[in-house]
Amino acid sequence: MTALNDLVRPDRYPRSSRYDPAWLLDLDMGPHPLWLLEDLADDLDLRPGMRVLDLGSGRGATSVFLAREYGVDVVAADLWIAPEQAAAVFAEAGVGDRVEAVRAEAHALPFEERDFDAIVSVDAFEYFGTADSYLPYLLRFLRPGGQLGMATPALTREVRELGAIPPHIKEVVGWEAIAWHTAQWWRFQWEITELVQVTSARLQPDAWKDWLLWARAGAAQHPDGPRIHQPVIDMLTTDGGEFLSFALVTARKN
Numbered sequence: 537m538t539a540l541n542d543l544v545r546p547d548r549y550p551r552s553s554r555y556d557p558a559w560l561l562d563l564d565m566g567p568h569p570l571w572l573l574e575d576l577a578d579d580l581d582l583r584p585g586m587r588v589l590d591l592g593s594g595r596g597a598t599s600v601f602l603a604r605e606y607g608v609d610v611v612a613a614d615l616w617i618a619p620e621q622a623a624a625v626f627a628e629a630g631v632g633d634r635v636e637a638v639r640a641e642a643h644a645l646p647f648e649e650r651d652f653d654a655i656v657s658v659d660a661f662e663y664f665g666t667a668d669s670y671l672p673y674l675l676r677f678l679r680p681g682g683q684l685g686m687a688t689p690a691l692t693r694e695v696r697e698l699g700a701i702p703p704h705i706k707e708v709v710g711w712e713a714i715a716w717h718t719a720q721w722w723r724f725q726w727e728i729t730e731l732v733q734v735t736s737a738r739l740q741p742d743a744w745k746d747w748l749l750w751a752r753a754g755a756a757q758h759p760d761g762p763r764i765h766q767p768v769i770d771m772l773t774t775d776g777g778e779f780l781s782f783a784l785v786t787a788r789k790n
Contacts, residue, residue: 592660690783
């Protein structure tokens with residue numbers, strides 16, 4: 537139980553610590569989603585009644601958290617998780633009346649323009665959001681003055697600056713690590729459009745340690761956990777925070 541207990545950290549993540557770690561691990565699709573979202577939400581102004589798009593919502597933990605903790609109405613959009621599977625999670629968590637599950641591809645979103653007060657994306661933006669044209673596209677669905685926030689895997693230095701993906705990262709992540717950028721890269725990428733005002737762009741403190749705690753808990757929780765999580769554990773322990781982090785970026789639409 538030690539690994540699971542390590543995921544209850546009320547001093548650092550008071551809201552997330554109210555959620556059953558075993559429940560979260562059953563919904564696992566990447567590093568602790570609620571730690572990332574709770575930290576990100578500190579840089580947002582989420583208020584009851586807002587309509588929020590959870591873009592790349594996975595199995596639904598972040599959407600449950602948004603509805604419960606901030607009283608917002610959520611559209612949970614994901615390409616890989618069937619809406620009925622996500623809806624079952626929302627119903628069981630008691631937020632089925634405030635969270636709508638939608639299957640959607642990030643470049644062909646089935647929404648009306650200016651449909652949302654906020655768009656949030658946790659551990660997904662790296663898969664679709666690095667293209668120069670993506671932010672202008674996504675902003676179609678955000679109301680003027682609306683908020684955008686995302687948490688994405690990051691590096692402390694750009695791969696272009698390093699000249700290569702560090703070997704211990706490349707062994708686990710492969711070429712996909714070229715989409716892991718610094719927080720300042722994201723700030724420039726968004727600000728240069730003059731479509732938003734970036735309100736924060738930072739690396740999460742000790743993000744690699746958080747990720748390591750999550751990976752160790754995942755390895756201990758399920759029979760196939762070691763096979764899935766040990767490569768990540770090895771990557772993180774080798775890195776020791778030299779290159780790996782998470783970028784938390786927020787902005788308001790002009």
